[in-house]
Amino acid sequence: MKRALLKFMLPVCCATLVFTACNKNDAGKSGPDPLNANNVSVTKEEAVKIAKAGFSPSYAYRVSGGYIVEGDIFITDAQLGTFAAEIATLMKKGPQTEQYRTNNIVKGLPRVIKIAVDAGASDSLYKVATDGAIARYNARNLRLTFKRVATTESPDITIKGEDLGKTPSGQTILGQSAGFPDDKGNPATPIKLNSAYYTNNYRNIGEFTTVVAHEIGHAIGFRHSDYMRRQYSCGYQSFWDYFVDANEGDAGVGAVWIPGTPKDPEAKSWMLACSDGTDRPFTIGDTTALAGLYR
Template sequence: MSITMFISCTNDSADNEAVNEEVAAELRALGFNTDDLIATTMRGEEGYLVERDIFLTDEDIANLAPRRSVDNGNEVNTEHYRTNNIVSTPRVLNIYFDDGFTRSDVQAAFDEALDRFNALNLDLTFQRANAPGADIDILAERLGRVRGNIILGQSAGFPDAAGNPATPIILNSAVYNPRRGGVPADVVTVIAHEIGHAIGFRHTDFFDRSFSCGQGGDEGDAGVGAIFIPGTPAGPENGSWMLACSSGTDRPFTSGDQTALTTVY
């Protein structure tokens, strides 16, 4: 399953198409909010943009099954969450960062993102790979806008049932490899955010995207699970690296983020 993540919003308009009610009903049955549902094309694939954050094809929708997010038999609605599948451990994850990102400051931001994970002494170790075909490839591509959203990054989804991370991740080279001017301050956070999805973390405000995005509702279980991570704060946490929308600023791991990462890995 391929899931595409978007993080930033603008007021620019973008073309979109109406979605038939049958598809919308299927998505609502899976727990998605369909208020902003549109049909669109992403990287040559036809599909639907759901919750302004998730790109699903017809095949993806057919493969999803309605499930509820529970912890010890109780439905949860609190802070940090992971998917049903996580990466098997202990493991060294080799991550390739596209040499199409020619700016030294962006390459340094990638190294800083890996350092943030490694500083926590997890059972996952993150290291730079020299060529594509790694456990996770982070690739450069100019991405457009969808319904006024600047697409900062696209994640391939979440870990598979065999315990492998999702790959590839696409970062918008128009934003993070600009020909002129500086790189946005959120570059390290966006890289770490997309890696977070690849290893199994949901948005910390998935149950109410308006917390970080200013609009939007519950993303739902989405067929991949949203399991509460014990010990993390109740309610949305300002500054979390896994908030649904970027604030344009750098967000190092909060204490809650660190607890989530060390609990899972």
């Protein structure tokens, strides 16, 4: 993480230093007066614009012709746009959403994976979504297929309903996989889905089906397709997120690129780290990844 921070921050700091050297004295003398009572607090949208340009939005405020940021730096709207474009270019370098697998995948092909649902009062909803996810996988003509069974039939994967709460930043946790396949080639179990969010009154069945398929994906060996930069699907949760790539790393299970999968972003991949709230059936890249492992 430190290496990523230093690597990315260096060009940003250099740009800031150059700008400060050219303008700091002007801002302190003949430029806008930071103590002027007519200065206006920035809006939320302006604060985001300032952060994207590489400056802290804390205590920033609007003045005639631009903004005062970080106490004594005057910057115009045009300059904010220039810096933001430079940072965006830096962040886009390299692969964005290739498909990756763990070191272990399911073995013993051809194989039928038995999935049971145990969701209490929400059983009926969970079964509909699970059947939909199973249908998506089985339509790919893989040597790994899936079948829903009763909880008494020794399932390979059990899908459970449980109140999973929220992340520290306030995001609803939709689902949790028990992990990835073990070294014997068996899928991970159980999969937990948020019963406080997904109740029998939930109507976005396509989205829930995608979440179920996503967690099954982890259980059979798929990493997040944007594991190297979670901001791609999760957005920016703090000021520093604009400068530090949220790379999940090897995580002790491996992150092996699946040959033939795309190196350009696929906004609707079923294995993106965060849901956009929509139904996301398998993309062309997803289909290639599935075939690469299990056809």
